[in-house]
Amino acid sequence: MDEKQREPFVAAMTAIMGKASVLHRYEDLLAYECDGYTIHKGIPGAVLFPANTGEVAAAVAYMHKHKIPFIPRGAGTGLSGGATALNGEVVISLVRMNKLLSVDYLNRKAVVQPGFINLKLSNSISTKGYYYAPDPSSQASCTIGGNVGENAGGAHCLKYGVTTNHVLGLELVLPNGEIVRLGGVPDAPGYDLLGVLTGSEGTMGIVTEITVRILKKPQGVKTVLALYDDVNDASLTVSDIIAAGIVPAALEMMDNTAIEGVESGNYPVGYPRDLGAVLIVEVDGIEAGLQHQIDQVLEVCRKYGVREVRQAADAQERARWWANRKTAFGAMGTISPDYLVQDGVIPRSTLPQVLAKVSEISAKYGLRIANVFHAGDGNLHPLILFDSRVPGEKENAVKAGSEVLKACADVGGSITGEHGVGIEKMEDMRFILSDEEIRVQIGLRQVFNGENLCNPDKIFPKPARCVEVKQYVASSRES
Amino acid sequence: MDEKQREPFVAAMTAIMGKASVLHRYEDLLAYECDGYTIHKGIPGAVLFPANTGEVAAAVAYMHKHKIPFIPRGAGTGLSGGATALNGEVVISLVRMNKLLSVDYLNRKAVVQPGFINLKLSNSISTKGYYYAPDPSSQASCTIGGNVGENAGGAHCLKYGVTTNHVLGLELVLPNGEIVRLGGVPDAPGYDLLGVLTGSEGTMGIVTEITVRILKKPQGVKTVLALYDDVNDASLTVSDIIAAGIVPAALEMMDNTAIEGVESGNYPVGYPRDLGAVLIVEVDGIEAGLQHQIDQVLEVCRKYGVREVRQAADAQERARWWANRKTAFGAMGTISPDYLVQDGVIPRSTLPQVLAKVSEISAKYGLRIANVFHAGDGNLHPLILFDSRVPGEKENAVKAGSEVLKACADVGGSITGEHGVGIEKMEDMRFILSDEEIRVQIGLRQVFNGENLCNPDKIFPKPARCVEVKQYVASSRES
Numbered sequence: 001m002d003e004k005q006r007e008p009f010v011a012a013m014t015a016i017m018g019k020a021s022v023l024h025r026y027e028d029l030l031a032y033e034c035d036g037y038t039i040h041k042g043i044p045g046a047v048l049f050p051a052n053t054g055e056v057a058a059a060v061a062y063m064h065k066h067k068i069p070f071i072p073r074g075a076g077t078g079l080s081g082g083a084t085a086l087n088g089e090v091v092i093s094l095v096r097m098n099k100l101l102s103v104d105y106l107n108r109k110a111v112v113q114p115g116f117i118n119l120k121l122s123n124s125i126s127t128k129g130y131y132y133a134p135d136p137s138s139q140a141s142c143t144i145g146g147n148v149g150e151n152a153g154g155a156h157c158l159k160y161g162v163t164t165n166h167v168l169g170l171e172l173v174l175p176n177g178e179i180v181r182l183g184g185v186p187d188a189p190g191y192d193l194l195g196v197l198t199g200s201e202g203t204m205g206i207v208t209e210i211t212v213r214i215l216k217k218p219q220g221v222k223t224v225l226a227l228y229d230d231v232n233d234a235s236l237t238v239s240d241i242i243a244a245g246i247v248p249a250a251l252e253m254m255d256n257t258a259i260e261g262v263e264s265g266n267y268p269v270g271y272p273r274d275l276g277a278v279l280i281v282e283v284d285g286i287e288a289g290l291q292h293q294i295d296q297v298l299e300v301c302r303k304y305g306v307r308e309v310r311q312a313a314d315a316q317e318r319a320r321w322w323a324n325r326k327t328a329f330g331a332m333g334t335i336s337p338d339y340l341v342q343d344g345v346i347p348r349s350t351l352p353q354v355l356a357k358v359s360e361i362s363a364k365y366g367l368r369i370a371n372v373f374h375a376g377d378g379n380l381h382p383l384i385l386f387d388s389r390v391p392g393e394k395e396n397a398v399k400a401g402s403e404v405l406k407a408c409a410d411v412g413g414s415i416t417g418e419h420g421v422g423i424e425k426m427e428d429m430r431f432i433l434s435d436e437e438i439r440v441q442i443g444l445r446q447v448f449n450g451e452n453l454c455n456p457d458k459i460f461p462k463p464a465r466c467v468e469v470k471q472y473v474a475s476s477r478e479s
Numbered sequence: 480m481d482e483k484q485r486e487p488f489v490a491a492m493t494a495i496m497g498k499a500s501v502l503h504r505y506e507d508l509l510a511y512e513c514d515g516y517t518i519h520k521g522i523p524g525a526v527l528f529p530a531n532t533g534e535v536a537a538a539v540a541y542m543h544k545h546k547i548p549f550i551p552r553g554a555g556t557g558l559s560g561g562a563t564a565l566n567g568e569v570v571i572s573l574v575r576m577n578k579l580l581s582v583d584y585l586n587r588k589a590v591v592q593p594g595f596i597n598l599k600l601s602n603s604i605s606t607k608g609y610y611y612a613p614d615p616s617s618q619a620s621c622t623i624g625g626n627v628g629e630n631a632g633g634a635h636c637l638k639y640g641v642t643t644n645h646v647l648g649l650e651l652v653l654p655n656g657e658i659v660r661l662g663g664v665p666d667a668p669g670y671d672l673l674g675v676l677t678g679s680e681g682t683m684g685i686v687t688e689i690t691v692r693i694l695k696k697p698q699g700v701k702t703v704l705a706l707y708d709d710v711n712d713a714s715l716t717v718s719d720i721i722a723a724g725i726v727p728a729a730l731e732m733m734d735n736t737a738i739e740g741v742e743s744g745n746y747p748v749g750y751p752r753d754l755g756a757v758l759i760v761e762v763d764g765i766e767a768g769l770q771h772q773i774d775q776v777l778e779v780c781r782k783y784g785v786r787e788v789r790q791a792a793d794a795q796e797r798a799r800w801w802a803n804r805k806t807a808f809g810a811m812g813t814i815s816p817d818y819l820v821q822d823g824v825i826p827r828s829t830l831p832q833v834l835a836k837v838s839e840i841s842a843k844y845g846l847r848i849a850n851v852f853h854a855g856d857g858n859l860h861p862l863i864l865f866d867s868r869v870p871g872e873k874e875n876a877v878k879a880g881s882e883v884l885k886a887c888a889d890v891g892g893s894i895t896g897e898h899g900v901g902i903e904k905m906e907d908m909r910f911i912l913s914d915e916e917i918r919v920q921i922g923l924r925q926v927f928n929g930e931n932l933c934n935p936d937k938i939f940p941k942p943a944r945c946v947e948v949k950q951y952v953a954s955s956r957e958s
Contacts, residue, residue, distance in 0.1 A: 444926050
């Protein structure tokens with residue numbers, strides 16, 4: 001936004017949503033210089049706090065008319081820079097739109113505003129025996145709107161799927177200010193726009209209302225902790241559990257460096273510091289079948305020489321294990337001044353091979369890498385530890401992260417499982433997508449966001465050949 | 480295709496794929512005048528049988544250059560007219576591309592050509608203990624390519640999801656002849672193009688290769704048959720089973736008229752003719768938990784005064800029940816010269832209300848309606864029985880079908896669960912989508928199919944306001 005646009009912009013926004021909802025002084029904006037991805041930062045042109053869909057639509061319509069770019073933001077817990085304003089964009093924070101609007105237990109759905117906190121949904125419906133399945137580690141603070149933007153996952157996505165599998169309908173303010181509703185009916189006909197919007201990282205509009213699926217809590221849950229001397233044995237256990245036909249609710253792994261971090265954090269379990277890996281295996285469902293599955297799991301663990309394996313004695317012990325695991329990222333702060341978390345996905349069978357490659361990359365850059373995995377679905381979170389006060393370490397961490405993602409892509413995997421591409425992985429997209437495929441993706445964005453005002457220049461690198469969608473004739477081809 | 484285009488077209492196609500793969504004489508084309516939806520028919524300009532992706536791409540590139548519209552076709556079992564050439568389009572049949580290309584048991588995926596028959600996949604991997612979950616009733620003849628086009632469902636989609644939940648990657652010939660690959664890696668970054676393509680009814684290109692998820696066969700399966708005097712009691716049973724937290728693998732229902740049909744067909748079970756409804760409830764999973772679930776199901780059935788309830792004694796009895804259910808549509812031919820099958824979706828809790836409305840519509844038009852349901856997911860298949868030799872009956876059947884869909888939409892449901900929109904339900908789309916939403920959908924199609932050559936003028940009605948995508952400013956709005 002240029003300087004002569006600023007004064008009328010602030011006046012217009014103040015007229016729409018009130019003075020307290022429009023931050024525009026430098027000192028107020030500083031708190032919004034980045035989200036959970038801290039490598040790149042930028043001060044927004046302003047931060048808005050609309051209270052309802054009408055205010056969002058009015059603000060967006062104004063910005064569309066005046067060609068002012070804008071970025072939606074939830075709790076700011078994103079890990080790829082999706083909510084960061086690199087070029088002075090206006091940030092639209094949805095935290096004031098934080099209500100649970102309705103719950104329909106009979107048809108198993110709930111309607112929330114985008115700023116509603118993930119964990120609050122499960123807490124709100126728990127006494128009736130229901131919960132909301134996607135459970136990112138940040139679930140105590142992240143918003144469901146942000147989850148939709150990033151197609152957030154979580155530890156229990158192995159069995160229950162990621163956010164896109166739980167979104168039934170959306171209300172959306174298009175980048176031109178129009179309000180549309182997508183889905184909301186079972187099996188909406190036409191192209192799957194809900195699927196396109198979910199995980200679109202705020203590039204297709206501002207989600208202002210979300211209808212999600214709620215699930216009946218399983219009758220029983222059993223959780224096993226398996227401690228290994230060797231991380232490879234843990235990896236082989238993961239493959240064998242899945243091969244046995246068991247679909248655990250969660251199948252999580254941490255390696256030695258990650259264990260060092262969590263044991264130094266606020267929720268230590270008391271893991272021996274010399275462990276090669278910890279595995280958490282959780283099964284849930286009808287009580288009667290669970291012990292049989294656990295027995296199968298224990299058998300596989302023993303086959304691979306597990307040092308120690310035990311079942312959670314009660315809900316409290318289980319909760320302690322999960323608190324430890326879910327705070328793993330933050331706990332790295334106790335053993336390293338800075339860390340960069342990556343988010344690669346690989347075919348499960350390549351786990352040992354990719355872990356070896358990660359070790360190589362760690363050695364090459366002289367940076368420790370702690371590995372935290374949603375192992376069951378092949379989703380790795382290498383935490384690259386560095387010290388930004390040491391010249392070159394931050395840059396090396398970024399390079400190491402990119403090499404890890406390349407290693408994932410090379411075995412037929414992906415560069416993001418649940419954190420999104422954002423700013424961070426734009427160039428890494430080339431590991432996966434061809435120029436032609438990038439062209440199609442940008443074409444799709446243009447349907448919604450033709451002027452690229454809504455979270456501009458995120459996700460996609462510039463195609464080498466052409467930025468704009470064009471139709472061209474492929475006149476002949478080998479058969 | 481106009482007449483002066485025909486001769487060079489036939490010559491070009493013959494050069495690409497050989498004479499035997501190009502049908503262009505009227506008597507040969509007649510067999511392709513419709514798919515499984517027989518209300519509207521049309522003779523294609525030609526029918527092509529390419530043998531590989533290169534031939535598809537070369538043919539499409541030629542047609543793109545010469546502005547000749549074309550339509551992909553699988554086995555022709557579709558139920559909404561998606562593969563029907565109303566305006567002399569060229570049909571591209573994928574039946575020669577019918578190979579299973581590879582199976583990766585460790586990472587649980589298989590790669591097939593689009594003409595590969597659905598059931599053959601499960602049969603090919605069965606001895607290793609695996610299967611492919613989506614199981615439309617036509618699975619013995621329909622192709623996986625066609626399943627992708629229509630986002631096909633089936634009896635076991637209640638627990639396992641529809642085709643889109645099982646497609647991991649696609650190779651696609653775009654409407655301009657370019658070949659692109661979508662997905663194929665776990666969690667591909669960027670917008671969910673796989674989700675958009677799946678269920679796009681052939682309007683975005685020609686799918687030439689499909690990577691699907693394969694599942695380990697469940698350890699155990701138990702099936703219960705429940706016979707009711709009153710269809711409403713069966714409906715209430717359905718709601719209560721789901722409310723109890725059980726997710727059956729399948730939860731199917733047939734009403735009295737449907738029972739009359741299946742008992743007159745080739746696979747009678749011996750159902751009493753005076754039954755109000757039959758319910759099939761199937762649970763699968765770890766053996767140890769199944770009987771407990773079945774006991775809960777039996778308890779719910781008894782609560783609603785079931786006349787008789789029994790468990791399948793063995794795999795043969797279970798297979799007989801399913802053969803009867805899966806041939807229900809065809810069996811209607813034994814009690815009516817013609818029938819029109821509809822495909823509405825409703826919230827489960829509205830089943831009794833919508834069934835009452837269907838009865839009213841039946842009475843209004845003097846046409847019998849047999850109801851076959853995937854009851855667990857609220858997917859109704861009213862079979863409207865008529866005699867096309869009686870003047871007006873066909874037209875009344877179409878009107879009655881549309882009224883049934885309106886009734887589904889009115890309770891917050893949808894006009895198609897698994898059969899697609901095709902030709903049949905284009906106008907009924909207005910029950911669900913606003914003009915603005917239709918505009919966004921057509922905009923999305925244009926990204927892939929800018930000249931509308933690929934299965935033109937299907938799915939979407941003409942928006943009342945505008946056909947083309949345009950950006951416009953919504954300059955002000957109430958807050």
